[in-house]
Amino acid sequence: MVSAWGCEASLALAQVATDAKSNEITAVPKLLAMLALNGTIVTTDALNCQRAIAAQIVAQGGDDAVPLKENQPSLLADVSLFLDDPATKPDDRARSIDADHGRIETRTATVSSDIAWLAETQKWPGLRTIGKVVREREVDGKTSTETAYHVLSPVLSAERFNQVVRSPWQMENRLHGRLDVVMNEDQARNRAGHGAHNLAMLRHRAINVMQKKGTKGSLRGKFKRAAWNEKLSQ
Numbered sequence: 001m002v003s004a005w006g007c008e009a010s011l012a013l014a015q016v017a018t019d020a021k022s023n024e025i026t027a028v029p030k031l032l033a034m035l036a037l038n039g040t041i042v043t044t045d046a047l048n049c050q051r052a053i054a055a056q057i058v059a060q061g062g063d064d065a066v067p068l069k070e071n072q073p074s075l076l077a078d079v080s081l082f083l084d085d086p087a088t089k090p091d092d093r094a095r096s097i098d099a100d101h102g103r104i105e106t107r108t109a110t111v112s113s114d115i116a117w118l119a120e121t122q123k124w125p126g127l128r129t130i131g132k133v134v135r136e137r138e139v140d141g142k143t144s145t146e147t148a149y150h151v152l153s154p155v156l157s158a159e160r161f162n163q164v165v166r167s168p169w170q171m172e173n174r175l176h177g178r179l180d181v182v183m184n185e186d187q188a189r190n191r192a193g194h195g196a197h198n199l200a201m202l203r204h205r206a207i208n209v210m211q212k213k214g215t216k217g218s219l220r221g222k223f224k225r226a227a228w229n230e231k232l233s234q
Contacts, residue, residue: 041154065150105135
């Protein structure tokens with residue numbers, strides 16, 4: 001299943017099953033076609049950093065912010081060379097620091113929209129900005145550094161760029177994590193017909209309902225109380 005997650009609403013918006021002999025690259029265009037993208041910023045993983053997907057997002061009135069990896073070697077090389085050059089003067093730079101559970105993470109975001117040369121040579125649909133985020137993590141006295149490069153169709157401040165490219169973690173925590181940990185989706189053994197697909201849709205809807213319920217308590221507790229509610233079972 002490939003899912004679309006609304007970060008600000010904290011809702012699963014839609015989902016599409018991948019074909020048996022295919023992968024999510026073919027499913028994502030179908031998923032995007034189901035959504036109203038006007039006024040939104042769409043983030044995907046690096047696998048879906050594809051020209052056709054970027055063109056579809058722009059054609060539907062949306063913007064995209066997509067990480068670059070080795071599947072776009074030429075574009076990655078140009079972006080990293082430009083942003084890593086000490087002579088480059090970026091539009092904006094911002095830093096944030098998070099500390100949690102013995103981990104300290106410093107994120108330095110840099111954006112540049114002075115890229116007419118890149119848009120001309122690469123012909124990437126809607127390209128108006130490039131950015132990078134340098135993540136420094138300190139855990140148990142050990143420090144690691146990772147740099148991620150992105151292409152974007154909107155022009156964003158470095159602070160907003162940092163927020164946008166971090167948003168996919170919300171989907172991991174609030175959707176995939178809850179499907180696996182709270183609803184035990186990984187343990188499901190439904191294989192026949194459309195059973196797995198239908199149950200996946202029901203799980204998404206159940207999470208949407210429970211997340212919007214204003215009562216306090218864990219998601220697992222909310223499911224249990226709903227099961228005990230005689231009015232709901234009638």
